[in-house]
Amino acid sequence: MPSTDDRRFAVLQAIVSDYVSTHEPVGSKALVDRHGLGVSSATVRNDMAVLEAEGYIRQPHTSSGRVPTDKGYRQFVDRIAEVKPLSHGERRAIMEFLEGGVDLDDVLRRAVRLLAQLTRQVAVLQYPTLTSSKVRHIEVVPLNPARLLLVVIMDTGRVDQRLVELGDVISEEQVSTLRVLLGQALEGKHLSAASVAVAELANQVEHDMRDPVVRSATVLVETLVERSEDRLVLGGTSNLTANAADFGGSPGAMLQILEALEEQVVVLKLLAAAQHPGMVTVRIGEEMEDEQIRATSVISTGYGAAGATFGGVGVLGPTRMDYPWAIAAVSAVARYVGEVLSAR
Known part of the structure; x- marks a missing residue:
């Protein structure tokens, strides 16, 4: 009994x-x-x-x-004893949909669109954080004898392209040497270590390579260090309107939530506090520190692969939410986003 x-x-x-x-x-x-x-x-x-x-x-x-x-x-x-499991067909459909993304931006847009459709809430996803990224590969492409294109590919799938204006023309042999030098200095390193290595490279090369190395290093340091990583991808914001009655029908309450989403800082803080893949965090109503979103609940987790966390993903909606289903959907999308990005 x-x-x-x-x-x-x-x-x-x-x-x-x-x-x-x-x-x-x-x-x-x-x-x-x-x-x-x-x-x-x-x-x-x-x-x-x-x-x-x-x-x-x-x-x-x-x-x-x-x-x-x-x-x-x-x-x-x-006290949820068991989260509603997704069927094999649902999991396969999620993976196939995400794998269809042509690049990092497309994969992330697909992820939030899918998560918003599954939960009928606002889906939020943080771009892969630079601090957790490693350089997978760097390519040096000569556009003309005095201009290069540097293509930096991160292990999160992020791709950065930067132009380097040279002070003088450069030979094909020098381009090949530069490619090897930059690859040895950067590939496989976290961005903080990579930025230090490339900055020190100018002191380790022959005189004829110093100018192209210095100019390339200057561009790369700006790419690796100074770029902001605080960026959200949103999906399903129209679901707030569909759930307007849950916020008391007050335009002011809805406006506060929309402003918090637009400013991003509040939501980024929540995602940053829940970046452990496989561990889902649920914050409900009055548990929110920020008054702007105190009428909502946020379900979030981290996504990544091979022990590395790339960023946070979750949903925001009214406290009247199907928590078991939302937790299952957030967990599944986070898992497969990490797998898709790590395989690229």
Whole structure:
């Protein structure tokens, strides 16, 4: 026989489930009719009274049913025994859709679009952070005898192209030498180490290579060190409008959330705090430090591969959210984004 606490959690779980699907306050009669709780209506009413007294549910209007509070959602999320698994077909479809991306930007855009469609929430994804990136390959392409194109490919799939204006013409042999020197200095190194190595390269080469090395190093250091990594990709912002009633129908509340998404700093901070692939973090309502998004919940995790974290990914939406499904979707998309990018 289940304990009183287990029975009351089953009542709370049923209230959350019904409210997420109907967006209507839930009464005791509906719970007894829809869920096999195995107890009488009187017992359910008593359990609901206790849950309300303890702050897990509330009554929005006199003579109405009950709805979960932020504390109730937290209890529900903390005691989810099993996240809804994605089917083999769903997982395969996600992987094939992401693999169809032509480059890093396309893969990330596909990821947020897919995650927004799966969860019907706003999907957010942080561009691969430079601090975690390594240089996979560097290519030197002569455009003319006095101009080079440097192509830097990171292990996250990011590709940077930079022009180098030379002070004098350069031979094919010198181009080949430069390619070898830069490759030896950069490839396989994290960006911080790579920037130091390329900066020191000018002191290690013959006189005839010093000018092209110095000019190339100057361009590369700017690429490796000074570029901002704080950038988000968003998808499904229109889902906020569809869920407007969850924010009290107030234009001001909706505006605050949209401003937070546009400014990005608040959301980036949340993603940065949850960058452990395989570990999903759920923040609900009043748990948010920033007042702009206190009417929302954020489900997030890290994505990456081979022990490296590239960035964060998640969804933002109302506290009335299908948490098991959203957690499963965020986990799956994060996993496959990491696999796709690491394979490129």
